[in-house]
Structure formats: structure tokens, C-alpha cells
Amino acid sequence: MAVTEQLASAYRLLAGDTFDTRCPSRPIMDQVTTRWGTLIISALITGPHRFSALHQKIGGISQKMLSQNLKVLVRNGLVDRQVEPTVPPQVTYSLTALGESLAEPLCAMLIWFGAHSDELIEAQERHDATADPA
């Protein structure tokens, strides 16, 4: 199958060490682009959120997973955590400029999965119907 020109040019833009086990951003990519990391960054596109608002917005995430993933995103400079000294303290999360720039490719990925979920599920069903049970 011919490689499309657009893909070929994207491929040429990959960093030289993309496929190298020493590529420094590999472990960060692993931590950040989990299902939850992707959904948290996408949820914050619309603006700052309190912890409870994020928890309510992202269906299925536990408070513990939300807290853990926010810590990773804060540590990597993608999300900013602001504590207002009220009683009880109110904590607000927002995207940093770095986080906003990552939101674009992550959002593109989410949009792709949303647009192609039927095709993916049909492919699974076709595969499972014809697969060798061994």
C-alpha cells in the first residue's frame, strides 16, 4: 500500500530517537496519554475546573485515579494547581500553555476514536467471528 504524502511527511518529522529505547519522552508519554490523562486534559480545554467538577465531568473515574493522574499532569507542567486559602481550601486545576499545546493532538486522537468507533467494533466482531479459536 502506498504511503500517503501527508503521512510520509509526518513520519519525517518524528524525532530521530522516536524508536530508540533511550528516547527521553517515552516514559512521560506513557504516564500522560493514559485514558484518564487524555480525558482530563480534554476536559480542561473549556477552562479551569475544581476537583469535584472534574470528577463529575469525567464519567467512571474514581477520586483516587483522578487525584493520581492530576499529580502526574501537574508534575509534568501540563496542568496548574491553584489552592485558594479558604476553609476548606478550594483547589482549581487548569491547563498550562504546555498543556494547551498538547491538548490539540490529544483532542485530534479522541475525535478520531469517536468518529471511527463503529468501524473498530465491526472489525473486532468480524475478527472474532472468523478467528481460529486456538
Add this chain to the structure above:
Amino acid sequence: MAVTEQLASAYRLLAGDTFDTRCPSRPIMDQVTTRWGTLIISALITGPHRFSALHQKIGGISQKMLSQNLKVLVRNGLVDRQVEPTVPPQVTYSLTALGESLAEPLCAMLIWFGAHSDELIEAQERHDATADPA
């Protein structure tokens, strides 16, 4: 921080159930967009590869992990597996049209991490230097 117009419009394109726990593509995204899934799809952009060539190209992946991830990608219709009836049989993997279309956003994400790895690592170092040890 103001939401950029580009991000806001990306956000509007997200499927209505993106944040819903019942979103059907969520488990597939989890399986496909692992570190290894992303690197395998990106490696296949340049054309079909034998198993051994993929294993050599993607630094650090074990044969077992490569095999497991290829099975997931084949099952979801993203990668095609062709077996030539030679002795021993030669197995070639290539992107399907669906896989090629996913390669674009995945490649954009890899490019982003390659371009911003210094900023991410600096943010980690700043965070760890000032973080409350508790």
C-alpha cells in the same frame, strides 16, 4: 486562561459521549494507544514489515509484547497480517486504510512529545525540587 479558538473548536468536535463511561471506543483507545501500539503504527507508516524487522526497528520491545500488541491491532482492523505459505511461513504486517487514518493523529502526538521533551523534563525537575516531600 482564555481557551484558544482552535482548541475550542476541537473540543466542540468531540463526540457527545467522550466523557461518558459508556463511550464504546474507550476500551479500544486504551488497548491501541499504548506506548507500543503507537510506536508499531508509526513504524508501519513507511510500509509493510516482517515481524523481525518491526522487532529490530522498535527499540526495547520484547517479542512477546510486539506479538501481543500486533494481535490487538489486527483484531481492531488497524493492521493487516499476511502469511506467505513458505517454509517457514513469512508473516508481514501492514497498516489497513483505517490504521493509516489513525496514524495521522498518533504521529502528531509522537511529534509533540519529541518536540517538547525538554520542557516536560524541566517541569519535572522544577516540580521535584520544590515539592513538599510529604
